Amino acid sequence: MLEFMQQLINGLSLGAIYALIALGYTMVYGIIKLINFAHGEIMMVGAYVGFFSISVFGSHIIVAMLFAMIACAILGVIIEKIAYRPLRGATRIAALITAIGVSLFLQYTTVFFLSPQQRIFPQTAFQTKDYLIAGLSISNKDVFIFVSALILMAILQFIIRKTRTGKAMRAVSLDRDAAVLMGISVDRTISITFAIGSSLAAAAGIMVGIYYSTINPLMGILPGLKAFVAAVLGGIGIVPGAMVGGFLIGILETLVSGYGNSLYRDAVVFGVLILILLVKPTGIFGKNTGEKV
């Protein structure tokens, strides 16, 4: 039982990271029905921005995180303007292929300029300490990741539920044409969605850096895909669903590597995806909507 609790605690911090990334996927999908394949790469860029702001400027981890979030918010908006906006009327497959292209572009421009080697995330920024509480070993990095993720999610919920911008975002995702008629600037709302989603990914990138203590240009692929699975699991387009899905996937992954074979953990996550797509494609929180001709 104690070991199970321990795995659960390990899973929570990983789950928090997945949940943050999944939020970006789900928000973008909710508003323009696009799987933003490049989302994992935005997380990677965030990790690199954090890495350099710590190692070059010696900034505090919180400052580094804010800095990465701002940088990635700008990056996200630029990507949307250049690559996705011209395709807004195109087929969804065309948009998806473009997203794959953006993802490859970010990966390999990073490889080109910063070398494919992995870098050690600066330990000076975050001294890890393990605490023993009631027989469970809890690291301060787990606490840090979990708490800051919760804070970010609370801020996001506040923005979506209580502000005018959030209302506009909800309106556009519900019915874009009606939103336009109500005087909402759709382009601006989509840009803001990308900015918020990307900044959450950047925060997740820093957390991945702390969690695994190494970063590399291809680090965004797998967490990105798993976070996508989390978004689908919770019901893509539904914000609370992404949070729940993220935690579930994170805990599942640590349980598989803790009790089973860690080599299978990626396969298990994809297995979950296929299962959920076959059984309930709309996800845990999704509502069934019939197809209209």
Place this chain on the structure above:
Amino acid sequence: MKKILKNKLSQFIINVIILAAIFTIVQYMLNVGILNRFYEITLTSMCINIILAVSLNLINGFTGQLSLGHAGFMAIGAYVSVVITNYFELPLIIGLIGGCLGAAIAGFIIGVPTLRLKGDYLAIATLGFGEIIRVLLQNIDYVGGPAGISGIAKQTNWAWLFGSVILTVIIIQNIINSSYGRAIISVREDEIAAEVMGVNTTNYKVLAFVIGALFAGLAGGLYGHYFYIIKPETFNFLKSFDILVMVVLGGLGSTTGAIIAAIFITVLTAALQAFPAVRMIIYALILILVMIYRPQGLMGNKELTIRSFGKIWGEKR
């Protein structure tokens, strides 16, 4: 000249003559040594890529179902055929057939449940399946786990490659031009309308998926018997993206487009061998720019035939 070109029989004869000429010239150049080892490897990759691109084009281009797991089927083809020839010491032809069947069966098992999904969901599900195949191969000790199988006898030669390419193109072209093909294309154009007209869309989607997987298996078998070694890492989703780039560039729904793009991408890859990052950046830009400025690809759904050459020639006169 125009009259001769219009005649179907004479067109067929012209095709055969041209293909025979290409085959003989390349074989001669390989024998004499004008084409050295580097060119031979490029040529082999070219043929394998053509098979992959043409078969993926059947799924992505003609049926309109975005699959991102083609490398997984290639992996199954490669592993099954190598196990047959290396472990059981049976001839190459049986290995290749076994590889094709293995990939086709995998395509069927994966296709039946996933093809109920649409668009981007399908893309992710196939990507997931491709990765699952890779992870499973990594964990099967019988086929060497992550290290894969090495020391495979090199049996793939120009005759096998050329024959396989021709076979793939002919079979897929014939499917597309048959009533099956029209049904398949109707699924891409408008699935609901096709269903209303009595086309069993799921059947045709699975059919296209299985045939595409079958030829990916063939490509995998040829690959395994040329490069001495196969390992799961070779067949990751970046390989699937490679094939996707060819199909997108050539035109979703144009076999000749897929062939031209496969040749172009292979040459580009060979030329940029020393700069892998640059190559991937170019791939990425191809995907983005083609989608923004020419979403139908270079060829769209048009085919390049002898007749179209004849047309150009006729117009010039």
